[in-house]
Amino acid sequence: MAWVFIEETETGPAAVGLEILTKARELGSPTVIYFGAGSEAAFATLGDYGATEVFHLVPAEGSTGIAAATAAMADLATEHNPDVILFGQTYTDRDVAGRLSARMGKTIISNGIDVAVDGGVGVTTELFGGAQLVTTMFEGEGPHLVLLRPKSFPAEPAGGAAPTVTAVPLPDPGHAGAARVVGNFIEESQGPKLEEAAVIIAGGRGLGSAEAFGLIEQLAAPLKAATGATRAIVDAGWVPYSKQVGQTGKTVKPDVYIACGISGAMQHLVGMKDSKMIIAINKDEEAPIFGVADLGIVGDVHQVLPKLIEALENR
């Protein structure tokens, strides 16, 4: 029996949750732990993707709800004893999974890209930027907790009926549950979303300055591309975190990924190496990004990009 934890986002069930739910159908009829306000439409979507049963956890007004949801889940899991509980490698999922692991005394495997249940539960992870694949097996009694990276599985509806939904009251976890939400801020974003765009233009420290990210935006316009970034320039404050591609950012698989002034550190590669076509511009011919590029241009972004933008704008 597989359980899938799914967080509600602004647009309904989290995309990564539906990907994992699609995968979980292979492991038996999946139960969803749904964390958020919930709605008929959201539950219908979960059913469509194969959930037969839903336990619905609603965070109390003003609370992050993380510790309370964890306590409720631990009780449910003790009662129903699922074989595996699957989470996405996202912020809220990590918060709940980590706490649940400690509360139940169960080990957890992070950064999974695949999970199999024949002859024990095994999880595949990537090492060294995806150069090696590692299989780790659980030992001891379940439930086995697994965090799976976004985009590891395609999300495919199965046309399932509406699931049975059980509202689960959240206990008061005491001081551990004292984190309160006092405000929120949503960054303006324009253009196509990174996760959905067919073409991504990404920039790194090789651009030299925050202003030079304008070149990335100019190139994106004629290609209707989304813009991405390395952690180096997110940390430097040149662009918001929502543009970060890589291990701690987004995982993307566009038709074309153009990396401009990006070295190709393994933490960046894991987020983009499965793009259909990769083009890289870097002035250092030894840059690791060339190891995954279908076309590598050894050159200066300030020379190549303006010419490329002009060529595309004139088409």
Place this chain on the structure above:
Amino acid sequence: MKIAVCVKQIPDPASPYELDPTTYNLIRPNEQVLDDTDRYGVEVGLQIAGDTDGTVTLVSMGPSGNLNGIRQALAMGADGAILVDDEALKGSDSLTTAKILAAAIAPESFDIVIAGTESTDGYSGILPQQLAELLGVPALTYAKKIDVDGSTVRINRQTATGFDTIEAPTPVLVSVTAGVVEPRYPTFKGIMDAKKKPVDTKTAGDLGVDIQVDQRIVMVVPAPSRSGGQVIVDEGDGHEKIVAMLEQAKVI
């Protein structure tokens, strides 16, 4: 405020990592460095301690080696360190590590426990939450900005689309993102002082934690690799090659 900062010594990321061929554990040389990610946690700790007349204690688990990584954090200004080093902890999972750190931290009644969001070599990214649950405290995670106001800690928690502002009363755990602050460089005096600062080394037995690891790496294989493409030096015509590729991919 009494502050604990979880820091990790790791093999220098600049040199290639090696796995033990039988256990698949990372081989940890005698000479290790402070995980760059933890410099942010140390800096945040030092800033809060500076504002509140507090102290910063480093807490770490792993092979001591020559203590170079711990000394790097002490040289930034931390007051002392607790290090749990035990042969039996080799290949520990994050839960075991969290149990060890919790056992080292709990008796000291810290107001704030700080950790990174993920380590460079392990990157399980869930240890801070496990630790918070074991300590019975709230977790303010993925902080990109931190304020302490009396006994309330308030952070901006990174989200996929922006941030949430969340707060909790102490005792509390905070996990910090890289880029949250600009870590200071150790001064010469800091480096000299670090040599004299107390490092309290313990074993798992000292802490009364029994070790049980319920996961085991069974296989490591090379991933199917991408076929290497062409790399050409730009001679003023690099953009034309790119346009041709984009045509081939049918995106223009």
